[in-house]
Amino acid sequence: MRLRSRYRVGPELKFLGNLDMMHLMERSLRRAVIPYALSEGFNPHIKLSMGTVLPVGLWGENEYFDLELSQRMDTIDFRQKLSAALPSCLQLEECQEIADGAPSLMKIINAASYVFLLEPPFPSLDKWKEELLARPSLTVRSRGKKKGLDKELRTGIYRIEVEQSLNFGRVEIWVAVGEPVNVRYDELGELLLQTGFTQKSIAEVFRSGNYIREGSSYLSPLEVLLDKHTSPCGHSWCSTLRCHY
Amino acid sequence: MKDRLFRDILPRVAKPARYTGSELNMIKKDWEQAGVKMVFAFPDVYEVGMSHVGGKILYGLVNEKSRHLLERVFAPWPDMEAIMREEQIPLFSLESFRPVLDFEVLGFSLQYELSITNVLNMLDLAGIPLWSRERDEAHPLVIAGGPVVFNPEPFAEFFDIFIIGDGEEVLLEFLDQVEASRGLERLEKLKRLAAIEGVYAPALYSVEYREDGTLKSFAPMFPGVPARVRKRVVKDLDQAYYPDKPLVPYMEITHDRAVLEVMRGCQRGCRFCHAGIVYRPVRERSLEILENQARRQLQNTGYEEISLASLSSLDYSGIDPLLKALVGNYGEKGIGVSLPSLRVDAFSIDLANEVQKVRKTTLTLAPEAGTQRLRDIINKNVSEEQLLEAVEAAFKSGWLSLKLYFMIGLPGEREEDLEGIIEILQKVKYIGDKYSRRPVEIRASLASFVPKAHTPFQWRPQNTMAELDSKQQFLSRRRRKRIKLSFHDSRTSYLEGAIARGDRRLAPVIYLAWQKGCKFDAWSEYFNFDCWQDAFRECAVDPEFYTGRQRPYEEDFPWDFIDIGVSKDFLQEEDQKAEEGLTTADCRQEGCSDCGICLAMEVSLNIKGGNVDAIEKQI
Numbered sequence: 001m002r003l004r005s006r007y008r009v010g011p012e013l014k015f016l017g018n019l020d021m022m023h024l025m026e027r028s029l030r031r032a033v034i035p036y037a038l039s040e041g042f043n044p045h046i047k048l049s050m051g052t053v054l055p056v057g058l059w060g061e062n063e064y065f066d067l068e069l070s071q072r073m074d075t076i077d078f079r080q081k082l083s084a085a086l087p088s089c090l091q092l093e094e095c096q097e098i099a100d101g102a103p104s105l106m107k108i109i110n111a112a113s114y115v116f117l118l119e120p121p122f123p124s125l126d127k128w129k130e131e132l133l134a135r136p137s138l139t140v141r142s143r144g145k146k147k148g149l150d151k152e153l154r155t156g157i158y159r160i161e162v163e164q165s166l167n168f169g170r171v172e173i174w175v176a177v178g179e180p181v182n183v184r185y186d187e188l189g190e191l192l193l194q195t196g197f198t199q200k201s202i203a204e205v206f207r208s209g210n211y212i213r214e215g216s217s218y219l220s221p222l223e224v225l226l227d228k229h230t231s232p233c234g235h236s237w238c239s240t241l242r243c244h245y
Numbered sequence: 246m247k248d249r250l251f252r253d254i255l256p257r258v259a260k261p262a263r264y265t266g267s268e269l270n271m272i273k274k275d276w277e278q279a280g281v282k283m284v285f286a287f288p289d290v291y292e293v294g295m296s297h298v299g300g301k302i303l304y305g306l307v308n309e310k311s312r313h314l315l316e317r318v319f320a321p322w323p324d325m326e327a328i329m330r331e332e333q334i335p336l337f338s339l340e341s342f343r344p345v346l347d348f349e350v351l352g353f354s355l356q357y358e359l360s361i362t363n364v365l366n367m368l369d370l371a372g373i374p375l376w377s378r379e380r381d382e383a384h385p386l387v388i389a390g391g392p393v394v395f396n397p398e399p400f401a402e403f404f405d406i407f408i409i410g411d412g413e414e415v416l417l418e419f420l421d422q423v424e425a426s427r428g429l430e431r432l433e434k435l436k437r438l439a440a441i442e443g444v445y446a447p448a449l450y451s452v453e454y455r456e457d458g459t460l461k462s463f464a465p466m467f468p469g470v471p472a473r474v475r476k477r478v479v480k481d482l483d484q485a486y487y488p489d490k491p492l493v494p495y496m497e498i499t500h501d502r503a504v505l506e507v508m509r510g511c512q513r514g515c516r517f518c519h520a521g522i523v524y525r526p527v528r529e530r531s532l533e534i535l536e537n538q539a540r541r542q543l544q545n546t547g548y549e550e551i552s553l554a555s556l557s558s559l560d561y562s563g564i565d566p567l568l569k570a571l572v573g574n575y576g577e578k579g580i581g582v583s584l585p586s587l588r589v590d591a592f593s594i595d596l597a598n599e600v601q602k603v604r605k606t607t608l609t610l611a612p613e614a615g616t617q618r619l620r621d622i623i624n625k626n627v628s629e630e631q632l633l634e635a636v637e638a639a640f641k642s643g644w645l646s647l648k649l650y651f652m653i654g655l656p657g658e659r660e661e662d663l664e665g666i667i668e669i670l671q672k673v674k675y676i677g678d679k680y681s682r683r684p685v686e687i688r689a690s691l692a693s694f695v696p697k698a699h700t701p702f703q704w705r706p707q708n709t710m711a712e713l714d715s716k717q718q719f720l721s722r723r724r725r726k727r728i729k730l731s732f733h734d735s736r737t738s739y740l741e742g743a744i745a746r747g748d749r750r751l752a753p754v755i756y757l758a759w760q761k762g763c764k765f766d767a768w769s770e771y772f773n774f775d776c777w778q779d780a781f782r783e784c785a786v787d788p789e790f791y792t793g794r795q796r797p798y799e800e801d802f803p804w805d806f807i808d809i810g811v812s813k814d815f816l817q818e819e820d821q822k823a824e825e826g827l828t829t830a831d832c833r834q835e836g837c838s839d840c841g842i843c844l845a846m847e848v849s850l851n852i853k854g855g856n857v858d859a860i861e862k863q864i
Contacts (some may be wrong), residue, residue, distance in 0.1 A: 014251075029547070031546070
């Protein structure tokens with residue numbers, strides 16, 4: 001039996017690396033006595049696969065993992081047991097069964113959203129957004145594989161929402177994961193610094209979601225699984241499941 | 246403080262999870278409700294300090310079993326230290342993020358001589374005067390424990406109190422007395438604390454040295470202060486506290502696993518071994534208790550590995566049933582068992598195969614010396630035959646790489662002993678290639694021998710750096726293909742040696758070395774020998790005096806007042822037997838060797854497997 005879960009990583013855990021998060025999850029599964037499945041081979045490990053890596057320094061509102069169990073277990077029961085074993089700053093929000101052959105999170109997630117919480121002084125957000133999206137090219141220094149080289153982000157920036165009050169600002173940016181260009185949160189940070197923000201004005205950054213983007217719709221990895229019993233819908237990302245979209 | 250840390254400070258440092266606290270099973274007691282507030286300080290980085298079993302024991306003991314409170318602090322890595330100094334952030338505890346200065350007791354664990362510069366650095370970061378004499382009632386009591394404090398003298402002027410021996414035996418009693426002595430002036434407080442067995446307050450003693458540098462006298466200055474300080478001993482490990490809910494760090498630490506302490510002490514009697522003498526006698530924990538502890542620890546931590554810790558775990562009398570039980574209960578869940586040290590015999594290899602059915606990566610054996618003659622001198626009772634049998638058993642059962650530990654610079658060492666190391670390595674390699682389809686990898690770690698206080702070799706001179714370096718070169722020249730040699734830095738060993746048998750006159754040197762920027766001396770990338778040399782020179786202290794002399798048996802040592810239970814006569818006899826190449830058998834097998842521990846401490850060997858013979862002989 002395979003389960004897909006959504007969880008929240010609180011700010012207390014924002015400095016954990018990806019491997020640390022894996023260990024935390026595996027140890028929690030053991031404490032909770034979940035009947036996890038083990039891989040075969042000389043070095044058996046829990047069949048746990050996390051979604052895209054949550055960068056060190058960020059907390060995450062909607063993160064995902066898939067887990068294979070060696071025996072059937074009620075998802076409510078699973079959620080209760082695992083929740084009791086997790087540290088309080090990590091919450092299991094939702095859990096659903098997925099088909100054995102469903103493609104992995106890493107394969108289907110192709111977009112993410114990041115939120116920048118701002119403190120004054122910062123420029124007018126509506127105007128900033130309008131000008132930014134109007135620009136044909138947005139280049140930053142790459143922080144990823146081609147470190148230091150110029151990197152063109154424009155095609156990977158899908159959508160921006162802003163919210164502003166007297167002493168508070170919020171910018172949420174939906175970006176591409178993987179293709180056509182992998183946009184990192186620290187590259188977005190640099191973009192902000194290039195366009196009128198200061199390091200001091202960025203109070204907090206977190207990842208608000210991970211998505212499967214098709215055209216203009218952004219579905220979460222759980223939303224694509226709404227009904228597992230009927231025939232394929234034709235979407236690449238839920239080949240063995242039916243979805244309502 | 247915490248907000249500022251999370252927002253402004255930690256994003257700028259490497260491995261920020263070192264400083265965030267909130268790990269699973271952390272205990273944060275109510276500050277106002279607690280009795281004495283103590284902070285446990287480990288003078289190395291988080292990953293190292295969190296791996297230390299003693300710290301886990303004391304943390305659980307104080308927080309679970311008393312009304313006192315114990316929080317933690319580790320040495321910040323230099324990048325964090327720089328930001329803390331720049332932003333004027335004082336050293337803080339990981340539980341409540343309070344400045345260390347707010348605590349009543351600051352307790353350091355001293356596991357290694359050279360960590361002293363980190364102690365000074367941490368005191369400085371905490372805003373606490375480094376010299377004990379400059380502190381007053383407003384400052385925390387600065388105390389220390391651990392293996393290094395069996396010779397506390399080089400550090401005597403930095404600490405108010407040393408706790409000698411098994412910490413869990415004395416710490417609660419100590420904290421109760423700290424609470425009862427609140428409001429008293431410092432000297433009076435120290436006197437009351439020094440009345441507790443195992444507690445040494447250096448300020449209560451006067452020390453004189455002769456013109457030749459040796460110790461003239463060491464005596465208490467006040468009535469009621471004991472002339473000798475006797476170590477504290479947990480008599481029955483089954484009755485001693487051991488944590489069922491150890492902290493589980495978020496980041497990977499050096500020893501990231503559940504730990505069972507199967508026994509304390511070792512009676513093999515290797516003459517170079519400090520721990521083997523100061524932690525006598527052997528006390529084992531019952532099989533049943535260990536199994537319960539394993540179950541509860543794994544339940545409460547979720548660890549994927551459990552390790553059997555002690556000085557020589559395969560000597561535990563119940564090792565076979567214990568391993569079978571652990572592998573049987575947890576193997577299927579993907580939880581592995583690990584053995585940190587193996588005995589050099591085929592039986593050990595069989596056991597290692599038992600527990601490591603899976604990854605056959607590297608196996609480690611410690612013959613320590615290259616010839617039988619030298620192994621007899623150091624009383625490492627292992628024959629070449631046993632070693633080669635063990636090696637054969639290992640390669641036959643599929644291990645591909647083997648690591649061997651040796652020491653160079655041992656007393657009585659000759660060129661043939663160094664040749665002997667190379668010969669052993671070649672034989673090992675030959676056996677490996679015979680049984681393995683792939684060429685095997687042999688690695689040898691060659692440590693420099695450092696004579697330590699309270700050991701049979703405490704009278705012996707240590708090799709000079711030049712001697713050690715030429716021995717290293719000798720070995721390197723004879724090295725063969727696919728045999729890898731790694732050496733200890735002879736300068737580190739030299740310094741370690743000076744401090745290990747040092748006295749109070751080293752304090753200004755240590756202070757000056759710290760002032761010159763020495764810290765993290767255990768880390769080769771930070772070790773700065775030039776600064777240490779300058780410090781010795783400027784203080785007009787000659788390290789050769791501590792390391793280079795053959796000390797006469799009549800000499801009184803600065804550490805003689807620490808009563809470890811093993812008699813100085815026994816140590817001297819052992820040294821003389823070494824001179825004659827005679828060995829001393831393990832008293833569990835062949836009867837009492839008269840080291841004095843059992844009589845002195847009113848304990849007896851506590852062997853759970855019931856080695857009645859040995860116990861009877863000893864009585």
